Amino acid sequence: MSEMSSLHRAPASWRASAYIIMILFAVLTIFPLIWLGYSSLKPHAEIIRYPLALPKAPSLNNYFRAWTMGGLGPALMNSFIYTIIATISTLFLALAAAFGITKFPFKSRSFFTGAFSLGLMITVHAVIIPLFLVEVRMGLINKRLGVIIPYIAFDLPMSIMIAISYVRGIPDALIESAEIDGAKYRYVFWQMIVPLSTPVIATMVILSFLRHWNEFLFVFIFTTKTALKSLPVAITQFAGRQNIEYGLQYASLVIGILPMIIFYFIFHKQLIKGFGEGSLKE
Secondary structure, three states: OHHHHHHOOOOOHHHHHHHHHHHHHHHHHHHHHHHHHHHOOOOHHHHHHHHOOOOOOOOOOOHHHHHOOOOOHHHHHHHHHHHHHHHHHHHHHHHHHHHHHHHHOOOHHHHHHHHHHHOOOOHHHHHHHHHHHHHHHHHOOOOHHHHHHHHHHHHHHHHHHHHHHHOOOHHHHHHHHHHOOOHHHHHHHHHHHHHHHHHHHHHHHHHHHHHHHHHOOHHHHOOHHHHHOOOOHHHHHHHHHHOOOOOHHHHHHHHHHHHHHHHHHHHHHHHHHHHHHEEEEE
């Protein structure tokens, strides 16, 4: 008996309880975001007196003040620079590694696969001190490259494993026929592997974008100049200075999470499709 049929045959009380739990979980997850959104439209005094009430006279004044006082404009641009460069670089390197590991018959490819798998277990906090010392010696402190390289390095293991699971399912006969026709490996990669990997590329781009956009520690430690701070770091520092002005804090937080929400709503179908097709390939 499958799990789906077991669920349909479960008593009505069990199904009702399951729906109630899921609805409660959804409310507990969504309500804080809604509350944060409309609270950012209220002045500080109204937030203190009526914390759960809707704003009497909604205003964007908190957003204008937070944007200018917190320097969120340059920070937003830095976040886009870090995220876009790191995501594109990670995507290219992960697909190239997956292509080499799955389609090239060399003896040590199982070793490299295991090495990349081992990278999944290395946490940022375990290596942050030696990584900082390395960046100091290489002169990468207070440089965008000093942030982008760790972004790529720590995102590669997960992206490579996702790419391997998909590229492995691409028939070898397609590549062999192209090689017989005289196609170079460069042509096979760009004209065959990349177009056939579109679903998993979408998945990797979304996951990498969200990881890089939310990253805090690398920018916080490897940069001291305000002009190089990312949006999460700028918001944290601004909210710390404005610990009395709740309206400004809430507005800055909304500015920080809004791009992620928009990005997810635009690409969530591609994310689900990529995971689904990747599992079917396996």
